[in-house]
Amino acid sequence: MTARQVRALIRSGALDAPTAGMADGFMQANLAIIPKAYAADFLEFCYANPKPCPLLGVSRPGDVGIESVAEGLDIRTDVCGYRVFRDGLCTGRVNDLSKIWSDDLVTFVLGCSFSFEHALLHDGIPVRHIDCGCNVPMFKTSIPTVPRGRFSGPLVVSMRPFLPADAIRAICLSDHLPLAHGAPVHMGDHAKIGIADLQSPDYGDPVPVAADEIPVFWACGVTPQAVLERARLPFAITHDPGHMLIADIRNEDLCDVTTVMGHASVSF
Amino acid sequence: MTARQVRALIRSGALDAPTAGMADGFMQANLAIIPKAYAADFLEFCYANPKPCPLLGVSRPGDVGIESVAEGLDIRTDVCGYRVFRDGLCTGRVNDLSKIWSDDLVTFVLGCSFSFEHALLHDGIPVRHIDCGCNVPMFKTSIPTVPRGRFSGPLVVSMRPFLPADAIRAICLSDHLPLAHGAPVHMGDHAKIGIADLQSPDYGDPVPVAADEIPVFWACGVTPQAVLERARLPFAITHDPGHMLIADIRNEDLCDVTTVMGHASVSF
Numbered sequence: 001m002t003a004r005q006v007r008a009l010i011r012s013g014a015l016d017a018p019t020a021g022m023a024d025g026f027m028q029a030n031l032a033i034i035p036k037a038y039a040a041d042f043l044e045f046c047y048a049n050p051k052p053c054p055l056l057g058v059s060r061p062g063d064v065g066i067e068s069v070a071e072g073l074d075i076r077t078d079v080c081g082y083r084v085f086r087d088g089l090c091t092g093r094v095n096d097l098s099k100i101w102s103d104d105l106v107t108f109v110l111g112c113s114f115s116f117e118h119a120l121l122h123d124g125i126p127v128r129h130i131d132c133g134c135n136v137p138m139f140k141t142s143i144p145t146v147p148r149g150r151f152s153g154p155l156v157v158s159m160r161p162f163l164p165a166d167a168i169r170a171i172c173l174s175d176h177l178p179l180a181h182g183a184p185v186h187m188g189d190h191a192k193i194g195i196a197d198l199q200s201p202d203y204g205d206p207v208p209v210a211a212d213e214i215p216v217f218w219a220c221g222v223t224p225q226a227v228l229e230r231a232r233l234p235f236a237i238t239h240d241p242g243h244m245l246i247a248d249i250r251n252e253d254l255c256d257v258t259t260v261m262g263h264a265s266v267s268f
Numbered sequence: 269m270t271a272r273q274v275r276a277l278i279r280s281g282a283l284d285a286p287t288a289g290m291a292d293g294f295m296q297a298n299l300a301i302i303p304k305a306y307a308a309d310f311l312e313f314c315y316a317n318p319k320p321c322p323l324l325g326v327s328r329p330g331d332v333g334i335e336s337v338a339e340g341l342d343i344r345t346d347v348c349g350y351r352v353f354r355d356g357l358c359t360g361r362v363n364d365l366s367k368i369w370s371d372d373l374v375t376f377v378l379g380c381s382f383s384f385e386h387a388l389l390h391d392g393i394p395v396r397h398i399d400c401g402c403n404v405p406m407f408k409t410s411i412p413t414v415p416r417g418r419f420s421g422p423l424v425v426s427m428r429p430f431l432p433a434d435a436i437r438a439i440c441l442s443d444h445l446p447l448a449h450g451a452p453v454h455m456g457d458h459a460k461i462g463i464a465d466l467q468s469p470d471y472g473d474p475v476p477v478a479a480d481e482i483p484v485f486w487a488c489g490v491t492p493q494a495v496l497e498r499a500r501l502p503f504a505i506t507h508d509p510g511h512m513l514i515a516d517i518r519n520e521d522l523c524d525v526t527t528v529m530g531h532a533s534v535s536f
Contacts, residue, residue: 164456168439172451175440183440188432188456188482214456 003246007078016080018242028244030110030221033237036061039106039268041149048146052223054111054179062103081240088232115180137201142194158220161213186217271514275346284348286510296512298378298489301505304329307374307536309417316414320491322379322447330371349508356500383448405469410462426488429481454485
């Protein structure tokens, strides 16, 4: 199925499941929807932190579509799970934003590591958490993001262990995908970036790391979610983790691409 | 000075010194000159082992020039030191090949790590052996090259230690320079590639490696020299180590370039 066909199924209510592996070859994306009063600062935050927040698209206030990301998108219905936050606290999960939508809301679409993992698998490099059938382990670090406005907080990283030659290849492949978090930020000793225990992730699941493997750490799309929570906005919406927006952009078209936003002016 | 100006000085006899740092911004290259009877096999060997043997150019038998590498080149006089081998043994160093040149000889020009180190320094990444004022440490490994004809033998690697974030950046930068040996072949535990002692290099000088640094290993241009010695050709010439051929190719024009040989047919 194409990305658009999967989005149509989700919109119809016929599909409600984690999107990993769906619409093979199409890019999946993280979602942040916030009031326009905070949109300029959050846009600045994304530009200042391109590794955790690779910006794929931004809507005009109230617009439910972003044509450069997904043709015919209705962001209120085309993702199968959303989390709603009030004053920084998650108040629940919904399947449809129609009843809580307002002309005040701005949608941010951010790149996700699925595209990079797709490239690894395509190259024959095993990805531990996929082999284990679990979520990737993610950790808060001692590395700060670059603050903008009320948005700040620690970088969250995902960890994948590799044998040295595969680690080198994974670094090179991910460097070619800046919109899927790009090259890693660290490798080796986890204590150097403030991680106490590699087997106790802050998000996701622990995975085994063999003695001859190197743990490699990438900036993670959970960073902007944690930053949004910490900013305690009166109102915000994200995708439900694992339930991503499926974009029309093909993974192979992402190679060495640093923006798909074109020259559309964004004003809030 | 441009590459051509430095070559003219060398040809005139006014310059005889290691070429590191000369003609800043221009690519320097390894040299192998062998009888045409072995040229087809050695060409195959280079194609089969592009990391240690990145091919910049090949001459026609007897030709002293390779226009795609260096305008007006006379390979007999434009490198300031050559080593002459007979039956695999080095019989001495000469400054001029005119008296031993023959129409039977084919010149191979191979990429060198200077271009990659130039990119690292330009990016603000310290290179240990340069800071130490010594040669890069090089090691024979347990990794075999892909044999072709009488050409075979172990991969020789060079080692540079980095802090993790710099190692990631060095890997990405070198991956963009396939004609300067490309991305590394290994990092971390040296024993995994058959190196007994990191402080006892087979060529070059030892350098200190701090506890929080990762040793990173790149395929090295000494590999084809060692392979040529091992093949015990009746006659062969290489550059004197450190005394490189300076090409007209600018380092910045090497980015993501895998060949500068054009479509000239090579036959021996």
